[in-house]
Amino acid sequence: MVPFKQYLALAALVVAGCAANPELESGDTVVSAALAGSATNAAPRAGAAVTPNLVVDVNDLAARAPAPVICRDMLKPNSNVIVRQCMTAADWKRYSTAEAEQAGAIVRMLQGGAYR
Numbered sequence: 001m002v003p004f005k006q007y008l009a010l011a012a013l014v015v016a017g018c019a020a021n022p023e024l025e026s027g028d029t030v031v032s033a034a035l036a037g038s039a040t041n042a043a044p045r046a047g048a049a050v051t052p053n054l055v056v057d058v059n060d061l062a063a064r065a066p067a068p069v070i071c072r073d074m075l076k077p078n079s080n081v082i083v084r085q086c087m088t089a090a091d092w093k094r095y096s097t098a099e100a101e102q103a104g105a106i107v108r109m110l111q112g113g114a115y116r
Contacts, residue, residue, distance in 0.1 A: 067088040067089065067090065068088070069087065071084055072084070072085055072092075073085075
């Protein structure tokens with residue numbers, strides 16, 4: 001299907017969806033069951049007052065906050081170029097663990113031990 005036809009079909013579906021659910025007037029009393037359910041869950045009417053939720057859970061905010069990024073200047077492997085590497089603290093811990101395992105593998109290889 002040509003992208004133009006896809007966009008045209010998508011636009012037709014959006015227009016049809018918007019035309020299928022008209023706005024309710026304040027004087028309407030007869031509403032279908034499906035429309036009534038969506039109208040009660042929708043935003044309040046223009047005359048209704050909106051009350052904000054004043055309870056803020058700090059633990060929830062801390063859990064949703066992105067982890068701080070730590071940047072370090074490092075030598076690029078097998079070169080003389082300094083690159084800036086930015087990762088979170090957890091990523092740096094995994095990087096250090098992987099680097100230690102690689103160093104241990106190199107030492108074992110050089111020693112010629114049975115733990116290759």
